[in-house]
Amino acid sequence: MIRAPSGRRTIRSFVRRTGRITPAQERALDALWPQFGIAFSAHTLNLDEVFGRSAERVLEIGFGNGETLVREAGEKPEIDFLGVEVHEPGIGRCLISAEDAGLKNLRVIKHDAIEVLQHQVGDGALARINLYFPDPWPKKRHHKRRIVQISFLKLAASKLAPDATLHIATDWENYAEQIDELIAQSSEFTLAERHLHKGGFESLERQTTRFERRGLRKGHSIWDWLLIRN
Numbered sequence: 255m256i257r258a259p260s261g262r263r264t265i266r267s268f269v270r271r272t273g274r275i276t277p278a279q280e281r282a283l284d285a286l287w288p289q290f291g292i293a294f295s296a297h298t299l300n301l302d303e304v305f306g307r308s309a310e311r312v313l314e315i316g317f318g319n320g321e322t323l324v325r326e327a328g329e330k331p332e333i334d335f336l337g338v339e340v341h342e343p344g345i346g347r348c349l350i351s352a353e354d355a356g357l358k359n360l361r362v363i364k365h366d367a368i369e370v371l372q373h374q375v376g377d378g379a380l381a382r383i384n385l386y387f388p389d390p391w392p393k394k395r396h397h398k399r400r401i402v403q404i405s406f407l408k409l410a411a412s413k414l415a416p417d418a419t420l421h422i423a424t425d426w427e428n429y430a431e432q433i434d435e436l437i438a439q440s441s442e443f444t445l446a447e448r449h450l451h452k453g454g455f456e457s458l459e460r461q462t463t464r465f466e467r468r469g470l471r472k473g474h475s476i477w478d479w480l481l482i483r484n
């Protein structure tokens with residue numbers, strides 16, 4: 255376990271849900287892991303070795319069931335995609351879709367994305383980071399669990415190449431206000447685009463996500479930010 259300098263346990267942006275996993279998802283986690291999975295370790299990955307080529311790399315944090323990630327990887331075979339998620343049923347679902355799509359340009363890490371960025375991703379290694387609908391942690395006492403913090407923006411910036419991009423989307427108004435404030439404070443990023451919409455938005459190369467559709471059904475608005483690393 256990684257501890258904060260104070261010696262206390264680091265606050266994480268997720269709680270491990272036991273959630274129901276289907277037999278097919280469980281089989282996929284076993285059978286397809288050698289093909290798509292990368293174990294977490296505290297060593298920097300050589301991504302050229304991992305993917306067997308040199309290419310632009312996109313990292314998606316908290317990909318859920320991987321619907322958006324798999325679709326994007328299928329549409330852009332020239333780019334390598336790294337997905338990081340902790341929820342096992344979602345990872346199983348993602349592996350099944352990746353296998354069905356015959357993807358060669360996708361790898362998955364089952365671990366806290368903060369630690370993956372800190373330890374496994376080299377500085378300046380990424381062309382883009384996608385953070386689509388991070389857990390909103392609505393209760394005030396849980397706001398400290400929200401993944402978007404100043405420390406997160408600094409960490410993300412260090413892993414992006416100059417002029418590379420960070421794309422964030424949320425459907426939670428209070429989180430959006432906080433993200434606006436953090437972006438204004440950040441010296442690492444320049445805000446290139448900000449959109450507030452009610453869905454059906456197809457710019458910024460973002461596919462509609464499962465969580466987004468859920469928010470839209472509840473009448474939520476959607477906020478999108480595209481940030482460029484300075």
Ligand SMILES: C[S@@+](CC[C@H](N)C(=O)[O-])C[C@H]1O[C@@H](n2cnc3c(N)ncnc32)[C@H](O)[C@@H]1O
Pocket residue numbers: 267268315316317318319338339340341344365366367368386387388389390401463464465466
């Ligand atoms: C609200 S869901 C959104 C899923 C998907 N992006 C979508 O839009 O449908 C947030 C996801 O982020 C994952 N998550 C939260 N914190 C994470 C972290 N530190 N590292 C990896 N995954 C994380 C959760 O397990 C969850 O599946």
